[in-house]
Amino acid sequence: MTDQAYNFAYLDEQTKRMIRRAILKGLAIPGYQVPFASREMPMPYGWGTGGVQVSAATLTPEDTFKVIDQGADDTTNAVSIRKFFQRTAGVATTEETDKATVIQTRHRIPETPLGEDQVLVYQVPIPEPLRFLEPRETETRKMHSLEEYGLMHVKLYEDISQHGAIATSYAYPVKVEGRYVMDPSPIPKFDNPKMADCPAIQLFGAGREQRIYALPPYTKVVSLDFEDHPFDPSKADHACDLCGAGESYLDEVITDDAGGRMFVCSDTDYCRARREAGHLGAQAAVMEEEAGA
Amino acid sequence: MIEIENVSKTFTLHNQGSAVIPVMEGATLSVQPGECVALIGASGAGKSTLMRMIYGNYLAASGRIMVGGIDVAQAKPRDILALRRQTLGYVSQFLRVVPRVPTLEVVAEPLLLVGENRDSALARAGDLLTRLNIPERLWGLSPTTFSGGEQQRVNIARGFAHTYPALLLDEPTASLDAQNRDTVLSLVEEAKDRGAAIVGIFHDEAARQRVCNREIDVTGFTPVAA
Amino acid sequence: MTPLLQVRDISKFYGARLGCRDVGFDLYPGEVMGIVGESGSGKSTLLGCLAGQLAPDTGEVLFDTRGEGPRDTLTMSEPERRMLARTDWAFVHQHAREGLRMGVSAGGNVGERLMAVGARHYGDIRGQAIDWLDRVEISEDRVDDKPTAFSGGMQQRLQIARNLVTGPRLVFMDEPTGGLDVSVQARLLDLLRGLVREMGLSAIIVTHDLAVVRLLADRLMVMKDGHVVESGLTDQVLDDPQHGYTQLLVSSVLQV
Numbered sequence: 001m002t003d004q005a006y007n008f009a010y011l012d013e014q015t016k017r018m019i020r021r022a023i024l025k026g027l028a029i030p031g032y033q034v035p036f037a038s039r040e041m042p043m044p045y046g047w048g049t050g051g052v053q054v055s056a057a058t059l060t061p062e063d064t065f066k067v068i069d070q071g072a073d074d075t076t077n078a079v080s081i082r083k084f085f086q087r088t089a090g091v092a093t094t095e096e097t098d099k100a101t102v103i104q105t106r107h108r109i110p111e112t113p114l115g116e117d118q119v120l121v122y123q124v125p126i127p128e129p130l131r132f133l134e135p136r137e138t139e140t141r142k143m144h145s146l147e148e149y150g151l152m153h154v155k156l157y158e159d160i161s162q163h164g165a166i167a168t169s170y171a172y173p174v175k176v177e178g179r180y181v182m183d184p185s186p187i188p189k190f191d192n193p194k195m196a197d198c199p200a201i202q203l204f205g206a207g208r209e210q211r212i213y214a215l216p217p218y219t220k221v222v223s224l225d226f227e228d229h230p231f232d233p234s235k236a237d238h239a240c241d242l243c244g245a246g247e248s249y250l251d252e253v254i255t256d257d258a259g260g261r262m263f264v265c266s267d268t269d270y271c272r273a274r275r276e277a278g279h280l281g282a283q284a285a286v287m288e289e290e291a292g293a
Numbered sequence: 294m295i296e297i298e299n300v301s302k303t304f305t306l307h308n309q310g311s312a313v314i315p316v317m318e319g320a321t322l323s324v325q326p327g328e329c330v331a332l333i334g335a336s337g338a339g340k341s342t343l344m345r346m347i348y349g350n351y352l353a354a355s356g357r358i359m360v361g362g363i364d365v366a367q368a369k370p371r372d373i374l375a376l377r378r379q380t381l382g383y384v385s386q387f388l389r390v391v392p393r394v395p396t397l398e399v400v401a402e403p404l405l406l407v408g409e410n411r412d413s414a415l416a417r418a419g420d421l422l423t424r425l426n427i428p429e430r431l432w433g434l435s436p437t438t439f440s441g442g443e444q445q446r447v448n449i450a451r452g453f454a455h456t457y458p459a460l461l462l463d464e465p466t467a468s469l470d471a472q473n474r475d476t477v478l479s480l481v482e483e484a485k486d487r488g489a490a491i492v493g494i495f496h497d498e499a500a501r502q503r504v505c506n507r508e509i510d511v512t513g514f515t516p517v518a519a
Numbered sequence: 520m521t522p523l524l525q526v527r528d529i530s531k532f533y534g535a536r537l538g539c540r541d542v543g544f545d546l547y548p549g550e551v552m553g554i555v556g557e558s559g560s561g562k563s564t565l566l567g568c569l570a571g572q573l574a575p576d577t578g579e580v581l582f583d584t585r586g587e588g589p590r591d592t593l594t595m596s597e598p599e600r601r602m603l604a605r606t607d608w609a610f611v612h613q614h615a616r617e618g619l620r621m622g623v624s625a626g627g628n629v630g631e632r633l634m635a636v637g638a639r640h641y642g643d644i645r646g647q648a649i650d651w652l653d654r655v656e657i658s659e660d661r662v663d664d665k666p667t668a669f670s671g672g673m674q675q676r677l678q679i680a681r682n683l684v685t686g687p688r689l690v691f692m693d694e695p696t697g698g699l700d701v702s703v704q705a706r707l708l709d710l711l712r713g714l715v716r717e718m719g720l721s722a723i724i725v726t727h728d729l730a731v732v733r734l735l736a737d738r739l740m741v742m743k744d745g746h747v748v749e750s751g752l753t754d755q756v757l758d759d760p761q762h763g764y765t766q767l768l769v770s771s772v773l774q775v
Binding site: 304305306307308311345349350351352370371373374389391392393394405406 | 547550705706708709712716733734737738751752754755758759761762763764766767770
């Protein structure tokens with residue numbers, strides 16, 4: 001079979017229409033989980049099948065596509081999804097955040113602020129924020145429809161009572177436009193504030209769970225908290241050892257068996273762009289040397 | 294205060310061939326405030342049955358039982374409960390309480406139920422227990438573990454805690470020693486002095502002589518056919 | 520005085536089979552009513568209808584709401600009814616695990632109803648939870664333990680604390696002492712009685728245990744085959760039962 005035998009962006013047109021209707025409904029009711037008939041994709045569940053279907057329904061031939069996995073453009077998952085759409089949709093791809101029109105992401109929001117002409121597609125493993133407290137789907141749906149969200153705070157209460165602080169550090173629940181409580185997918189809570197009042201469209205796709213939800217541009221998104229334990233979008237108290245950025249989300253990298261370690265931006269494109277612009281972190285020289293050696 | 298007119302009582306034993314047993318007919322009596330009336334008659338003549346009907350514990354088959362302006366024979370449960378709380382006290386022969394509740398609380402409960410403040414209710418309860426020779430070291434314990442005589446005195450203290458305008462006494466002095474018996478009779482006299490209307494069953498002849506104004510023989514209310 | 524609950528002509532069928540039929544009564548503030556009957560008599564069906572968990576086929580359940588006076592809870596919207604269920608009502612299940620979140624700490628269990636009505640101050644919520652644990656005789660150092668680590672009696676007391684923390688006015692209880700040891704039952708009954716009096720609660724208690732209703736209930740309804748066969752003052756119904764079934768029920772109790 002040749003590449004031309006694929007329909008544009010792999011999915012057939014009827015399926016894409018079905019997904020687009022779900023996306024539009026999601027945009028019309030921010031934070032509400034819209035059921036959709038998730039298709040089998042040529043990759044296993046858990047590898048971003050939800051995000052891929054949303055991307056497939058969103059991409060046009062003129063789009064420029066970027067994929068990140070934990071902030072990085074060059075991991076297996078990111079590379080394979082990028083190649084998938086290169087091949088099935090023939091779209092241009094990029095690693096630069098500001099050049100992309102559609103960005104599919106797993107577990108991060110890019111550091112570079114997004115604009116009105118961009119769409120951010122999240123891969124979502126478990127869309128239901130109430131799931132771990134109330135396993136019955138019939139009951140959680142009712143709780144959403146009746147706005148009974150006391151249980152969400154029970155989870156945060158349990159955190160504080162066990163750890164002295166809200167220990168939830170990723171997939172930190174948010175309330176959208178004062179109405180629906182939403183799981184932001186497993187992004188670090190550091191990224192939560194970026195969702196609020198964002199000029200870009202944010203779409204969330206859960207393939208195995210067959211749910212799509214969305215945040216239209218400039219949506220009010222508030223992280224849940226207590227008056228005496230306010231939300232804190234903390235990150236490692238460190239600057240990037242490569243580019244010196246003090247405000248970006250960092251990954252800790254173990255560099256040897258002797259306890260050596262370094263903190264680097266999780267957003268590889270952001271870090272690279274800063275270094276190219278001449279910003280240097282504490283261990284940048286060492287790395288350059290090793291690279292040269 | 295207590296006006297009983299032409300009251301009858303039958304028991305229907307549905308599980309024994311629906312046998313209907315008439316036990317009382319034409320019971321009529323009246324008790325004025327400050328008066329103590331003794332019910333007399335042989336064992337089984339219906340003294341306790343009549344008392345229980347006045348209290349609303351047994352349903353009367355017909356007739357009127359007016360206590361403090363309410364006809365117990367017709368009243369709704371809610372009105373009888375209010376009557377029992379405010380107006381009509383009953384000292385039965387047996388103490389029936391929730392396990393684990395301290396004696397002092399058991400005695401003070403009727404006062405708390407009518408809205409008496411806690412401190413004065415407990416003070417009154419302690420006062421009564423002292424008079425009835427229940428040692429203070431027992432006040433914090435549940436009376437369920439007490440001897441029969443002690444339980445009876447706790448029961449009496451409870452019955453006299455609130456100053457009910459009408460009182461029913463079922464053998465209050467039975468099996469008490471002389472000193473406690475005297476205390477109980479004093480309590481009855483005090484109740485009369487403050488104007489309570491009392492109906493009592495006393496097997497103890499001397500006690501009856503001391504506190505009762507009149508005697509009514511319930512044998513007169515026994516159905517002829519029975 | 521307005522009754523807290525006015526129940527009129529409640530009937531519930533399961534297909535052709537009768538759940539309960541033509542049940543009506545008034546419950547006033549501070550009153551405790553017992554419903555007794557054997558398994559299958561319709562008492563649990565009735566309780567479910569009263570507490571908004573089952574939809575009866577006919578009838579009205581008028582609850583005296585704080586804001587708008589008596590309203591039929593069967594015709595009010597589900598959000599309103601659920602709001603009542605977590606503020607003004609409480610439901611104590613026979614099996615604590617039906618009424619508790621077993622994966623959540625004791626404090627979280629008690630705090631949930633507070634958070635559900637908008638409490639957002641951790642310190643206050645925890646303080647109230649500890650205060651309520653104390654009232655049901657669970658020591659403060661168990662506040663972070665999960666109910667799975669509690670005995671049956673403690674779980675039941677925790678369930679009561681969780682239900683009463685929002686100061687409800689009406690408590691539904693389904694066999695609250697069922698399955699507990701006798702000594703544990705006594706402690707629970709004493710606790711319930713104290714709370715009912717202190718808080719001026721109205722309660723409807725479904726049980727087959729006549730000793731429980733004698734101690735807790737002011738009034739009693741006896742059910743058989745879906746019908747109320749007798750009702751009245753608790754002590755009158757138990758000491759001078761009029762209906763054959765009640766007589767059988769009372770005479771069947773083992774004396775100790």
